[in-house]
Amino acid sequence: KAGVTQTPRYLIKTRGQQVTLSCSPISGHRSVSWYQQTPGQGLQFLFEYFSETQRNKGNFPGRFSGRQFSNSRSEMNVSTLELGDSALYLCASSLTSAPQETQYFGPGTRLLVL
């Protein structure tokens, strides 16, 4: 069974631009969560989608948004990029959104904002 895939793997943008990242979950998984990972900060939860509905949201500004499609694929968008948005963005899928459900992570998209 194929794992979680994320595209693109690497991205360079300049301040003020916007970016869209894509995540394809494991087949059959309906929950997708997004995280931002920066050195020394650990993983910061962005949001979780289940069956096309946002179930939980982390403490990030409105410039960060996401959506999920009927095939469970998910995208996240960051508008008006800032230098501090440079990070590894991880997507994780799970069968359901039940608490403590095992999450399977993709390899991430490394975003560099210049």
Add this chain to the structure above:
Amino acid sequence: TQLLEQSPQFLSIQEGENLTVYCNSSSVFSSLQWYRQEPGEGPVLLVTVVTGGEVKKLKRLTFQFGDARKDSSLHITAAQPGDTGLYLCAGGDMDSNYQLIWGAGTKLIIKP
């Protein structure tokens, strides 16, 4: 805001040595997970502990959840170069629909 502090932040040891990394909080968690992340990859779940005092073993790795469910430790016996990676702990936050709270990680390097 719940926080999970991991220590040490960085550890470099020789192959064959033993080591312990810690994950501490002042808050109680419903569960505690340990992950390993290798360069260019996402974190991979190693274990979940849910009961205070619980001990789980995974080959040379021993995981313990504190009696009060506020802390956890990971002990590696006879470390091998393949154990190199970033070890992350994550706690289930009972006050936030069991959302995971993540530590910043311990970067472990095992030298041959």
